[in-house]
Amino acid sequence: MRRRALLPALLAVPVAATAAACGRGRAAAPPRPAVTVVVRNIAFEPAEVEVESGQVVEWVFDDGGILHHVQGEEFDSGIVGAGTFRHEFTEVGERPYLCSVHPHMTGLVRVVAGGRQR
Ligand SMILES: [Cu+2]
Numbered sequence: 001m002r003r004r005a006l007l008p009a010l011l012a013v014p015v016a017a018t019a020a021a022c023g024r025g026r027a028a029a030p031p032r033p034a035v036t037v038v039v040r041n042i043a044f045e046p047a048e049v050e051v052e053s054g055q056v057v058e059w060v061f062d063d064g065g066i067l068h069h070v071q072g073e074e075f076d077s078g079i080v081g082a083g084t085f086r087h088e089f090t091e092v093g094e095r096p097y098l099c100s101v102h103p104h105m106t107g108l109v110r111v112v113a114g115g116r117q118r
Contacts, residue, residue, distance in 0.1 A: 034051050034055035034057070035050075035051050035055070039061045042066065050111075050112060051089055054089075056087065057089065059077060059085045061080055062082075063081075068099045070097055093111055094110050095110075
């Protein structure tokens with residue numbers, strides 16, 4: 001019930017925010033991932049990535065249904081066996097993460113200053 005009522009509101013927000021922010025009159029899609037990390041063979045590929053602040057990293061869970069987890073201090077995919085997870089990194093610095101199911105699975109997102117920094 002609640003979900004059904006919320007959906008139109010959720011769809012409307014990005015369009016309004018985008019139009020106000022850039023004023024170009026062309027509605028842009030939600031932020032596209034700058035970098036994709038594939039979760040496969042019980043590993044993050046690549047294990048280290050670099051993005052500019054304001055960019056989005058996408059993890060693609062593609063390990064035959066094996067459950068994995070992208071868990072960092074400020075982002076958490078939950079334990080999942082398929083699909084994708086995205087996070088926008090806004091602050092410069094290093095963001096290590098791991099898979100709680102396989103703690104030897106570790107990764108690092110290095111966030112550097114970019115054009116979209118606040
Ligand atoms: Cu894992």
